[in-house]
Amino acid sequence: MAVWALGINHHTAPLDLRGRFAFALDQIEPTLQGLRASLGQAGKAHSAVETAILSTCNRTEIYCAADAPAMDHTMHWLANSGGVAPDLLRQHSYVLQDGLVARHAFRVASGLDSMVLGEAQILGQMKNAVRAAETAGALGTTLNQLFQRSFAVAKEVRSSTEIGAHSISMAAAAVRLAGQLFEDLGQIKVLFVGAGEMIELVSTHFAAKNPKQITIANRTVERGEKLAAQFGASTMRLADLPEHLHEYDAIISCTASTLPIIGLGAVESALKKRKRRPMFMVDLAVPRDIEAQVKDLKDVYLYTVDDLATVVRTGQAQRQAAVQQAEVIIDTGVQSFMQWMDQRNPVGGAVSLIQQVNAQADEWRALEIARAKKLIAKGEDIDTVLEALSRGLTQKMLHGTMAELNKGDADERAQTANAVSRLFLRSTRNANKL
Structure with missing residues (x-):
């Protein structure tokens, strides 16, 4: 049995390229079925290939297990799904096999490969990816073992080290940057576009600063109202966003839209109505929610997930000792997984x-x-x-x-x-x- 993984992340690929390979959670099941059908054409050894896809704002990774590896075929499939040439994808991706797959998965689950070192959100995202693979009937014994051991290693790392200490999350970084632009966050109006997990995290941090107004704009009104109720916020239909954009000092967006929902023209119009008063904008979506050209406007301060990297890296020096401890735990986990693999294939x-x-x-x-x-x-x-x-x-x-x-x-x-x-x-x- 061979295990292999192919991926791109914030270390290897720019934001716009990552956006081409972002899969929403409800897209995972049909995507996995398409991947398995494609790999089945690679030969008899891949007729029952196991697959899983992890897709977040910072990474898209494909995990596979079969009697023989099919890494080139996987590369071509992923390149085709994103509409790019295989050679371009190859320049920005990483391909791993067997023990290196286990080591990578364990490091990802433990938060060692995240933009925010030690962040815990990735573990939940991996569990969601595993559940999606199970629902699609794509998760077999080998990948199930790989991921269950990843979760166990991550739990040990978090309980045995201080890897999460001194961590600054994306949400906290957004609030910190807003505080650098506005003297008093209690006097600003904040608009959140979307109502998913990331927006909930960021809105919680902003709500702690007691801004003058919080509004949630979401495609699904019921979900937006549910989140708004937590903070005593108002709601807005996504379709009404352009005519009300000028009312807000800070706009934070993170949706699953495949196209930008806040365009250059809408922001230019909002600035005119604001008489050039500055706007703070954070685009946490991959692919982008806010058109990239907005960043060139004089009175707009636009940050993407990659722009927040410098802020979230604060405190990493204090965590290096914890990283070394975590790597020892991961080493042991990798050895255990490979022993399990060898026992299944003693020859x-x-x-x-x-x-x-x-x-x-x-x-x-x-x-x-x-x-x-x-x-x-x-x-x-x-x-x-x-x-x-x-x-x-x-x-x-x-x-x-x-x-x-x-x-x-x-x-x-x-x-x-x-x-x-x-x-x-x-x-x-x-x-x-x-």
Whole structure:
């Protein structure tokens, strides 16, 4: 059994490209059925392929399991679904297999791969993705194990480390930026467009500042009224938004619309009615709710999810120790998952292990090379860079070995020492025989 994943996220792809591959939750089931039908054409080994899709404002990821991988076929399917050339998607995506898939899924669930380090919302989004895959009949034993173990690892990371400490959420970042523009948030009128989970989070943070007025505009009136009731807010039909836009100082939007719902012309008209008084706008949707050209207007302060990155990264330095602890927990989880995979396929266990070791070594090498390139770009001395690269690789390769040498009782340590000696000190042992 092979497991593979293909994805794009805020690290690899710009906002507008991510928007092409955003799937609303109610689109997941038919999309998975289309993906499975397409993969079924890749060969007999994919006739019962397992699939799941995780789609958020920061990432779209496809997880698959079958008797053999079909990564190129998956790449072409996703490129076609977004209307882009496979080569363009390949430049901005990542493809993972077996143990690297598990490591990535565990890191995502634990909040280590999020724009907001340690944020908890992604875990709920992953659970929603799993439920959608189950409903579509696309989730088999292997992917179910992968995701259930992801949830268990995430729970352990959150209970055993302080990964969520000092975290600044997207919602808090939006309020902080608004506070930089307006002297008193209690004197502004705020309009929220949409009534989903993200808008509920942001509106909760703004409501704590007691703004003069809060209004919820949503396509479904009943849902908008339900959210408005929590804050004593008023509601508005989405169709009435253009004629009332000028009344609001801050507009925060996050809907599942595939096209912008607030256009350049509407904002220009609102500014004229406001006599150029500034407007604060936050577009948390992927794809965009607010036309990108709005950002060029003189009296508009428009922020997207990517623009909030600098703000939400505040406090990450304090969490680096927690990240290291989390990585150890994830390492253990990956080993456990791969052992489970090998037990299901004992004949291919050795081959799988070799692939995992090679893949892990390639991942470490790529990380250190990327770090070295950054140092060179900053003008660091080449000898210093090479020293850092070699030290980084050595530490990564020996970390697990050193940890194992200090675990267990005397007999276990002796067995480990013997294995380590055979693996790492072969030239010394051979020299002693001469």
